[in-house]
Amino acid sequence: MAIEWFPGHMAKAKRQIAEVMAKIDIVIEVLDARLPVSSSNPLLEKLRGHKPCIKVLNKSDLADPAVTKSWVAYFDQLAGVKALPIEASKRSTVGQITDLCRRMVPNRGVPGKTLRAMVVGIPNVGKSTLINTLAGRKIARVGDKPAITTCPQQIDLRNGIHLADTPGLLWPDIRNQKSAYRLAATGAIGDAAMDYVDIALYAAEYLMKHYPKPLAARYKFQDAPESASELVDRIGRRRGCLIAGGQLDQQRASELLLRELRAGLIGRVSLESPEDFPEKGEDDS
Numbered sequence: 001m002a003i004e005w006f007p008g009h010m011a012k013a014k015r016q017i018a019e020v021m022a023k024i025d026i027v028i029e030v031l032d033a034r035l036p037v038s039s040s041n042p043l044l045e046k047l048r049g050h051k052p053c054i055k056v057l058n059k060s061d062l063a064d065p066a067v068t069k070s071w072v073a074y075f076d077q078l079a080g081v082k083a084l085p086i087e088a089s090k091r092s093t094v095g096q097i098t099d100l101c102r103r104m105v106p107n108r109g110v111p112g113k114t115l116r117a118m119v120v121g122i123p124n125v126g127k128s129t130l131i132n133t134l135a136g137r138k139i140a141r142v143g144d145k146p147a148i149t150t151c152p153q154q155i156d157l158r159n160g161i162h163l164a165d166t167p168g169l170l171w172p173d174i175r176n177q178k179s180a181y182r183l184a185a186t187g188a189i190g191d192a193a194m195d196y197v198d199i200a201l202y203a204a205e206y207l208m209k210h211y212p213k214p215l216a217a218r219y220k221f222q223d224a225p226e227s228a229s230e231l232v233d234r235i236g237r238r239r240g241c242l243i244a245g246g247q248l249d250q251q252r253a254s255e256l257l258l259r260e261l262r263a264g265l266i267g268r269v270s271l272e273s274p275e276d277f278p279e280k281g282e283d284d285s
Contacts, residue, residue: 018047020118020164025105026052028097028163030121030130032186033057033085034064035271036071038179039122039188052080052104054097058126060085067270074274080104088130097134098161109160118164124188131155131165182271187262197232200254203261204228206271214267218260232257 021027027048032039036057055075060068068085075083082100086093101117102109109115121127131153132138139155153165181202184194205228207215212224215231219238225231236242236253243249260266 014043017044017118017120017166020166021047021049021051024051024116024118024164025108026054026101026115026117028054028056028101028117028119030056030058030088030119030125030127032125032188033060033068033071034062034186034269035179035182036075037277038176038182038272039125039186041120041122044120050080053082054100054104055081055083056088056097056130057083057085058088058130061087062264062268064268064270067273070274086130088126088133091133091136094130094133097130098157098159101161111160113160115161116164117161118166120166122183122188124186127165131163134163185258185261185271187258196254196258197250200232200257201228203258204231207231207261207266207269211267211269214269218266 027044029040029044036055057063057068057071063085072083072085075081082104084096084100086096088094101115105115107113119127119131135155135157139153155163155165157163180189181199183189184199185203185206208225208228208231215221216224219235221234225234232250232253233248235257236248236250239253239256241249241252241256261269
């Protein structure tokens with residue numbers, strides 16, 4: 001199944017971001033720490049030019065800490081870029097973002113010189129949660145559905161920094177299907193654009209290869225399944241995802257696996273690492 005997902009409002013979002021970009025000092029790109037490259041937007045690098053950028057690796061509590069550490073090193077070697085793993089809802093961690101903004105743009109954020117930052121990211125990476133935490137009050141709408149932010153917002157953090165929030169932005173054609181499947185596995189792509197069974201089989205195969213021990217611990221396997229389909233089957237039967245005649249309800253079993261993966265119940269799982277992206281960012285793993 002090829003995944004293609006580009007809601008019409010996102011074309012408008014691209015124009016809005018391009019317009020705002022000329023007026024800001026720094027970009028705060030919110031990424032999913034479990035898949036930082038797949039959850040980024042290729043167009044953003046072109047749009048931001050030489051403006052400094054903070055790569056916020058949100059949901060780091062759900063990601064493999066060793067892999068997250070390698071991602072920080074990967075991004076920090078890029079010119080004008082710093083990476084910061086956080087949990088968007090925790091004030092103690094997101095406070096680091098404002099400090100980093102001031103260090104990267106030292107001539108702004110002081111009386112008479114407002115530091116203007118733009119927050120960007122694909123749907124469902126936690127932009128709104130981050131903004132609310134930074135502001136210390138509920139400003140941006142938060143939800144678990146992609147693209148709940150639908151128009152630009154200007155937010156005064158009351159500390160010399162102004163934020164521009166933008167709608168979720170995803171490229172029009174997800175040509176790298178591995179990235180598309182990873183996004184779907186984390187819930188960043190709308191349900192209407194994905195086949196739960198197909199995505200669950202992809203996730204199952206990945207977990208069997210990279211996280212067999214947490215998988216076995218979660219579902220109490222005595223012996224490892226031999227295939228992704230067997231894994232989904234065994235999970236479904238263990239959890240009672242059955243229909244008449246004792247047959248497996250594959251849809252329910254698939255939804256269960258993806259739900260538990262997204263919630264971190266299987267363990268701290270990263271779906272990609274820097275080694276998956278050679279020189280030009282093409283995933284050939």
